Amino acid sequence: MxxxxxxxxxxxxxxxxxxxxxYGLRVNTLKITPENFTEITSLSLRPVPWTANGFYYEGDERPAKDPYYYAGLYYLQxxxxxxxxxxxxxxxxxxxxxxxxxxxxxxxxxxxxxxxxxxxxxxxxxxxxxxxxxxxxxxxxxxxxxxxxxxxxxxxxxxxxxxxxxxxxxxxxxxxxxxxxxxxxxxxxxxxxxxxxxxxxxxxxxxxxxxxxxxxxxxxxxxxxxxxxxxxxxxxxxxxxxxxxxxxxxxxxxxxxxxxxxxxxxxxxxxxxxxxxxxxxxxKQSSPLPDTIGKLPEKRTVLPEELTEFLSMTAKPIDQSRIRIKHEMVYYLPEGFPEHAGNLRFLRTGLLLGEMKKGRFEPAQAFAMALKVQEFKQRVCWEKSDERVIRYLKGETISLKEEEGQIKGWCLVCVDGFPLGFAKGTGSTLKNKYYPGWRWQ
Structure with a gap:
């Protein structure tokens, strides 16, 4: 040196x-602008000069213990x-x-x-x-x-x-x-x-x-x-x-x-x-190399009725020709996905929408995180200060307040308008469907 x-x-x-x-964090611009994030966060932030969505935070703060982290609003980096x-x-x-x-x-x-x-x-x-x-x-x-x-x-x-x-x-x-x-x-x-x-x-x-x-x-x-x-x-x-x-x-x-x-x-x-x-x-452009694989062929998958019914609850644009079902798992492939690459060791191909289970469809945690609050018909939205937010992230069953009314079937659980995961309503009670491997510890 x-x-x-x-x-x-x-x-x-x-x-x-x-x-x-x-210590730094980088804001997820898929979900929120850096300007809006600085308005809603309680963290002490200073801009990182060379990255528009990067910020310093104080070493004694705990941003990984914040519902906004679980909502995917930022990455610690x-x-x-x-x-x-x-x-x-x-x-x-x-x-x-x-x-x-x-x-x-x-x-x-x-x-x-x-x-x-x-x-x-x-x-x-x-x-x-x-x-x-x-x-x-x-x-x-x-x-x-x-x-x-x-x-x-x-x-x-x-x-x-x-x-x-x-x-x-x-x-x-x-x-x-x-x-x-x-x-x-x-x-x-x-x-x-x-x-x-x-x-x-x-x-x-x-x-x-x-x-x-x-x-x-x-x-x-x-x-x-x-x-x-x-x-x-x-x-x-x-x-x-x-x-x-x-x-x-x-x-x-x-x-x-x-x-x-x-x-x-x-x-x-x-x-x-x-x-x-x-x-x-x-x-350089002067030395082309041939592609060895082609693009995703256009084909329309016949979807199970239970999946179609669930998808009718979302306003998210979904191209049905890119949906694939393998071993009861339902995937939404990226545009142009090369299916000839199937010999590779994939941990994931596209967005995991959920799983077919004995006549019903169970949506995946990943699907919830890819949604915007307005893209799911039935939802509950709590402020970050609501103690039910942490209880939901811990996997607990949640009771709705009287003024929130009754909810039956699948709903999207959100904090301040940002999705956290799914729950299933049985009236005044929400059965927790937050992914166990991600729970608040």
Whole structure:
């Protein structure tokens, strides 16, 4: 680091370790604007300068113990880690791959930017980490997802040149996380930069081949090591003549690449964050690669009567040709989903609508989170201060107040107009259908 920064800058870098780590959250723009969120939250927030929907909060606050968190209104994320997804220029209809996606900080932002269009494939090689990724995507109400747990090579063999945008937040030595997580120091001592550089080269080689001509690839790490950062970008440019570097704009506190202009570096002594490296590359149009899979064929699934009856209660636009029923589970596939990719290890294909159970349809928690309050005919809405909100999140049966009237059948439970999940009314009582694995602890 002394060689990297120089004597004076190095001293400032070392002093930054005596400062407290910073805490951040990013607002879910699928559900609420940053401006509206600041009006309703009780958290003490300050804007993150480089991310429009990012905020700092105080370390003694507990935003994960708030009904708005359970409503998917925000994601807890280290401020500098918000930068990669914010810099990838997503447009409606994009097919996006987040290659090393768990636990979902960058995928949730990419999904929000797609705003229900196109498709987001979020992959993590670790099955257990991919499960946490899936929860975060569903909590955010992102419906056009595919969550996989595969080696990048297997994805390349299946998809070929398919994606418009790819984000690689690569596994790395984690120097930028030392202040945040002391265990990262132990990991660094076991596996240093050279170990991770080899893994990174393997990953980027597979990723480039999955990018369509004209497509963009954003590479990022949370380390400061040149051999894991600029050297990997040089490796891509040397190995793939059809790739070119796209300069990222500097902002206050950000630094240019070291020996490779156009990259972006964030250091903890120059910004209020832990640190990150980013570079954006484009595949030139002159070297097309053929797609290996086709699009979702147009076919109309004959839906069970119970499912049709439930769907009649929602005003959410649903294209019936994209509904699939497999092993009694009902899925709503993303537009253009490649069904020939069925050989992959999927944790989820699209939005889980629910499950067929002996002549009835049971809606899924993920379906509730993808709805807006006005999109379900029968609903109950409580203020956050209502003690029944926490009781509902804990899985308890809820009694309605006399003035709320009687409710029979499925209803959407909301806090301040934001869905939390489903319940089933039996008159003045709501039978709790909140997903047990998500309950308030």
């Amino acid at each position: 002394k060689e990297l920064l120089g004597e004076k800058d190095y001293e400032a870098y070392v002093r930054s370790f005596d400062e407290e780590r910073l 280290e401020p500098s880690a918000m930068t990669p997804a914010s810099l990838l220029p997503v447009v409606p209809g994009d097919k996006i791959l987040d290659l090393c996606a768990a636990p979902g900080g960058k995928s949730t932002e990419l999904g929000a930017k797609l705003n229900g269009t196109g498709m987001l494939v979020s992959n993590d090689i670790s099955s257990s980490r991919a499960k946490a990724l899936l929860k975060n995507l569903e909590l955010w109400g992102i419906e056009n997802i595919c969550v996989t747990s595969e080696e990048p090579k297997k994805l390349k063999e299946t998809f070929g040149a398919f994606f418009d945008k790819i984000l690689i937040d690569a596994p790395c030595s984690g120097e930028g996380m030392f202040r945040k997580d002391a265990d990262m120091v132990k990991s660094y001592e076991e596996h240093g930069p050279e170990y991770y550089a080899q893994i990174q080269k393997e990953i980027v080689n597979q990723a480039v081949d999955m990018l369509v001509p004209g497509g963009l690839l954003l590479y990022s790490t949370c380390t400061f090591s040149v051999c894991e950062d600029e050297d990997i970008i040089r490796f891509i440019l040397e190995q793939h003549q059809d790739m070119e570097l796209v300069s990222l704009p500097l902002f206050e506190g950000a630094s240019d690449g070291i020996g490779l202009s156009g990259c972006l570096r964030l250091f903890p002594h120059r910004i209020k964050g832990e640190g990150h490296f980013m570079a954006l590359l484009r595949k």
